Amino acid sequence: MRQSSVRGERPRPRVRDAEALGWDETLYEGRGPGDEEPGSEPREHGRRGGGGRRRAGGPRPPRRRRRILRWFATVLAVLILGTSGAGYLYYEHLNSNIKKDKLNLGDEKNRPAKAKANAAGQTPLNILLIGSDARDTKENQKLGGAKETFGAKPLADVQMLLHLSADRSNMSVISMPRDTLLQMPKCTDPDDGTVYPATTGRLMTNESLGRGGPGCTVATWEQLTGIHIDHFMMVDFAGVVSMADAIGGVPVCVDANIHSKDRQGHGSGLRLTKGTTAVKGKQALQWLRTRYGFEDGSDIARSKAQHMYMSSMVRELRENATLSSPNKLRRLAEEATDALTVDEGLGSVAKLLSLGNQLKEVSPSRITMTTMPFQYVGARVIPKPGDAEKLFRLVREDIALDGKDKKKSSEEEASKDPAAADAEIGVQVQNGTRTAELGPVGGRANAVAQLLVGKGFTKAAADSSVLLTEDRTVVRYPSADLEGDAQAVAKSLGIPLSSVEKSTQVSGVTLVVGADWREGTTYEATADDDKAPTSAKLLNGANDKACMHVNPAFTWR
Template identity: 35%
Template sequence: MPRRRADSAAAKAAAASPRGHVPDGPPIGRHFTPRHKAPLWLKITAVALSGVLVLVLGTAGVLVMKLQQNVTTAPLNAGLLKDGKTTAPVEDSGSLQVLILGTDTRAGKNSEYGTAAESGGEGNSDVMLLMNISADNSQVSVTSFPRDLMVPIPDCKSATTGQIVPGQAMGQLNSALSAGPGCTVAAINELTGLTIDHFMLADFTAVKELSNALGGVEVCVDHAMYDVDGSFLKLPAGKSLVKGEQALAFLRTRHAFGDSSDLDRIKAQQYFLGSMVRKVKEEGTLTNLPKLYQLADVVTKNLTIDEGLANIPAMVGIATRLSKINLANISFVTVPTEPYVDDPNRVQLKEPSAGQFFAALRHDTALTKPAAKPSTAAVPAKGSSSAATSGAAGTAPSTPAAPSTHAAPAVSTPAYDKSAQPISVTNASAIVGRATEVLQGLASAGFTNSWSGGDVAAANQTKVLYGHDMADVATDVAKLFGIPASAVRSDPAVAGVQLVIGTDWTSGTEFGKIVVPKDIVASTADQSGGCLTVNPLYYTK
């Protein structure tokens, strides 16, 4: 086998060198100068900088790992569908919902506040707050749900045992936590029509340590007080800085403010949160990495969160979004309620106000901004093909999901006789007589074989249901009123087409106009809120 010729530069140099030796370094000649050695100070500086870089990167890695190891997780959504599968997530529209839960469990570090018999395991939800960050980061709403709100509780898969926990046709919302935080997520998703992205579950210890890490939160009461019946909160008249046990007592007291109702307790919690948000924003905590890490360390040690939030980028992402929002656009809301019909000591949703509010949340409608001009560049709601623009509280008109066509359907001539199609209209809007206007719209469009299905319990979302071989008719009915295609669903139990009017459509024959209930916003984070009113039963001299 012929050998390859050695014609490389190295071979030539070896041939020209005594004994075939190839000299080290570049050749010496009149066009070359000897290489200068780097000064000692430059070498020391380079080594030092490299060491600092390695130290910083190593420290950051250790800190991230530490935060990751702090975290306890649970499934985001434990609700079950009819087939036994857990609820599938809906495609995100850019807005972000985080459910913040406070548990009254006495397990573990919380045993000093009572026995496990009072509240063991996951406990019940002492606090339920839904934080909604708009897609454009211009506004935040924090909605409080009363602990004794009566709602349907879905079947759930327990986060601890893996067993199925049967739901209830009507149960106290705070009891859903017994099957894990994912069950509360499922119940509120079902109630509001939203798709919650994350949850945070805090216990008594979390509240104490977070308030300590913040250096206290300022509160004000109109009279010196002492809650001798539970929390043992003791405050002088005027302003106080509360932290640790005192901060926890402020949030836990059930008797000290107003008329001792759960709604007055919610007002006190919103007051505390508003003060805390002002302090965090004023001190620049959300953009100060050392401070943010300190808070993250405290928070992650004492929280249970969903798996999707159990990473540092997700946590930092939420902090970054919150840091950009004006305090005047952070609103505190209590979901509209009224006494529960079967027990006045509990509450139920007040309709249609609650349904209108939930529709505003689904469509990212502003609660604190002045009315905006209609725009086609609206943000779609999660799980919906409709879109809406922002508007002022109380009016808040939005661009409808689709143009109204009640004068003439925006569809080609159907291959069926419209006058022969059976269509029932069921009124679930909580407004007596609401179906009449919609029936007139159907008749004027040629659907004359339509009738009222009567008034039923309020439903928060309008639907168009259809039976066998009626999909085309249902689609045309939806287009007639501008109802989104996502609301059109097959239902074998329906003969013909059934249009269910929800609380998200309270007037007119054009679906998609969002009406925010008047005075829905209790306060905003830029307001000091004055001083809380103390229940006279707890005055001290």
């Protein structure tokens, strides 16, 4: 396993000559290797007169390490590889640039089940974007790193869950504030075997990265949300400014003149005039780092500004998908892959390209960005009771946050498979009463199992080996021949048939007691509400009128 960039620096290799590695600029003239017309002679890859030579004017300036707000280079890597054409596939050495780490450092048995496939056999994709605010180099100090945190454990100061729908029609991006207080799961460092025990108290979520690596951040998200995460991407900030430059700047808007700097010297230094400015270079970096000066000066406001930048950059890339300079694209690909840390399932250029091609199919009008609903506890925040869990449920059930999904049929159809006698149906009962705000109800699985036994399901038994997060009580079954049995269990408890579902994650009829049934012996079904909570404050990716509010204390004339 290669060392993640958050655990220490490694020397940056000298980039080999691009032409020798197979770069072919004809790819940007409408045709490339493998695209010859039928009957024509294939062109020898990489043999263009004068190709790959740098023009006069001296060597390219040395690249500076930018490891602040690493999350944004995630979008950089995916979108570059997804829009720049097949030429990057010939850069075999890019694969060796990519660092890999274990996906999940928690207990495998406690992981949420994978999302079930839709009628077409498609499954959604959940990717956790992680950004470290490590300040372990002098370069980071120059870019705004706090001196008192030099050499400390890295913090996952930016965390965003990217959900791509099963039919690839829409995308949701949910940020979590870095100072969200959560219970941490047990995590084991894959490098040295250090075990970080589960916490009974609450820690800030950004501390998860220091508990063994990005896989612990993934485990923390899964424990909180009940969402199965398929991949993570963690990237340093190198190349973000170059991307902004390559596309001519990213338009951002403020509703007043802003200077992000207070009397104590806190702030990014961002200085903009009222209205829209295409930021690039240092200004792009400042925008993404700015907290002092936006709205209430919180990380919530900074997340909002980052969402606006992401949306704007996606729109710019789609409008300028074929950039004029292949040399810039080549350098950006080098930067992106050299900065990238992913799980082992995403560890190649080909896999990243496949992912990028899926992501770029989503229209900006179907991209929804939001921050997890929260409430303050002193200077920190916790997930907002009810609203946060509702948002997570929509993601788990692959329901678009923009409300534009086609309405699902609510008709309940009885199974054609006859149920066995109640006393012959084996039922495992699991505890899913844990929520983002509340711990699990102790003994709940056993209490409901005994309730079933009293109704004649004498083979019902509690499964205390797992604790799940389910906002609604569900009955799952693995195969069609058990559908009738599962429905019989549901009917005996008053659970609607719409909550009976087939799942390959169970081996028999399994009842998961959800957070909607934390007490009592009578289940009361609640009506479905598939609208995102208003506290989520959604931002549509096609909204080019969004403007950040400037705190009057940070404006100028």
